[in-house]
Amino acid sequence: MSKERFVKRMLIRSLVGAALVGLCCWGCSSRDENTLKMVTEATFPPYEFLRGGEVVGVDVEICRAVAEKLGKQFAVENVDFDSVIPSVISEKADLAAAGITVTEDRKQSVDFSDVYAKTEIVLIYRKDKPVLTADDCKGKRIGVQSGNTAETIVLEQFQQEPERFRSAPEACAALKAGRCDAVLVDVEPAKNCVKGEDDLAIAPTPINLEEYAIAIRKGRPELLKAVNEVIAELKASGRIESWKDQYRAEADAMKE
Numbered sequence: 001m002s003k004e005r006f007v008k009r010m011l012i013r014s015l016v017g018a019a020l021v022g023l024c025c026w027g028c029s030s031r032d033e034n035t036l037k038m039v040t041e042a043t044f045p046p047y048e049f050l051r052g053g054e055v056v057g058v059d060v061e062i063c064r065a066v067a068e069k070l071g072k073q074f075a076v077e078n079v080d081f082d083s084v085i086p087s088v089i090s091e092k093a094d095l096a097a098a099g100i101t102v103t104e105d106r107k108q109s110v111d112f113s114d115v116y117a118k119t120e121i122v123l124i125y126r127k128d129k130p131v132l133t134a135d136d137c138k139g140k141r142i143g144v145q146s147g148n149t150a151e152t153i154v155l156e157q158f159q160q161e162p163e164r165f166r167s168a169p170e171a172c173a174a175l176k177a178g179r180c181d182a183v184l185v186d187v188e189p190a191k192n193c194v195k196g197e198d199d200l201a202i203a204p205t206p207i208n209l210e211e212y213a214i215a216i217r218k219g220r221p222e223l224l225k226a227v228n229e230v231i232a233e234l235k236a237s238g239r240i241e242s243w244k245d246q247y248r249a250e251a252d253a254m255k256e
């Protein structure tokens with residue numbers, strides 16, 4: 001092969017290579033502007049849980065309604081709870097909806113929509129060893145889901161280390177097996193956890209009252225406005241309450 005032909009061939013190879021790398025990076029990094037992506041953690045009925053491989057629930061319906069309003073496709077990704085808010089900050093997703101409690105701390109890093117639901121944080125205990133109040137929790141092994149507000153309550157209010165789990169159902173399984181003494185969790189998933197479990201119950205007095213909203217990366221006022229408009233419409237029409245009843249019944253039936 002002549003020197004010229006060799007140089008020409010090498011040049012073509014490197015141009016094709018560069019084009020392929022460019023194409024791949026473009027494909028990997030660009031967000032699809034036609035798709036509204038929601039991120040959640042699907043062990044939290046009736047707000048989000050798995051039906052087969054599909055994530056369903058109240059939060060999914062709210063975010064789907066936002067996508068419809070914006071004329072976009074809709075996609076849902078299921079991650080660990082402590083990755084939900086980081087996913088919108090890093091722009092891997094547009095909306096974080098996972099029964100996320102509005103807190104001053106989280107407001108430092110994301111914007112919150114208007115509130116769409118209220119919750120109580122409650123204790124689940126074993127009927128043979130009741131743990132009913134914050135005082136009863138002192139020195140006990142309290143199970144929480146990593147990264148949620150119950151973890152903060154155990155650390156800051158109870159002033160002790162919690163037992164951390166990936167999900168509320170995992171914490172409840174540990175409670176049944178005697179690997180923790182109580183579980184602190186939002187009331188709706190708590191009701192689902194004790195459903196059909198004769199040895200478990202929910203303490204009557206909530207430990208905290210909290211409110212849910214959708215988290216969005218700071219600096220997206222148009223998206224925030226669209227989300228708030230959808231929430232206002234869905235609250236006014238009673239849709240959020242009816243989805244709550246519908247998905248609570250579906251999640252409970254899955255435990256029967």
Ligand code: GLN
Nearest residue numbers: 044098099100101148149
């Ligand atoms: N509401 C709680 C929080 O925001 C728990 C949410 C969840 O576990 N999905 O921390």
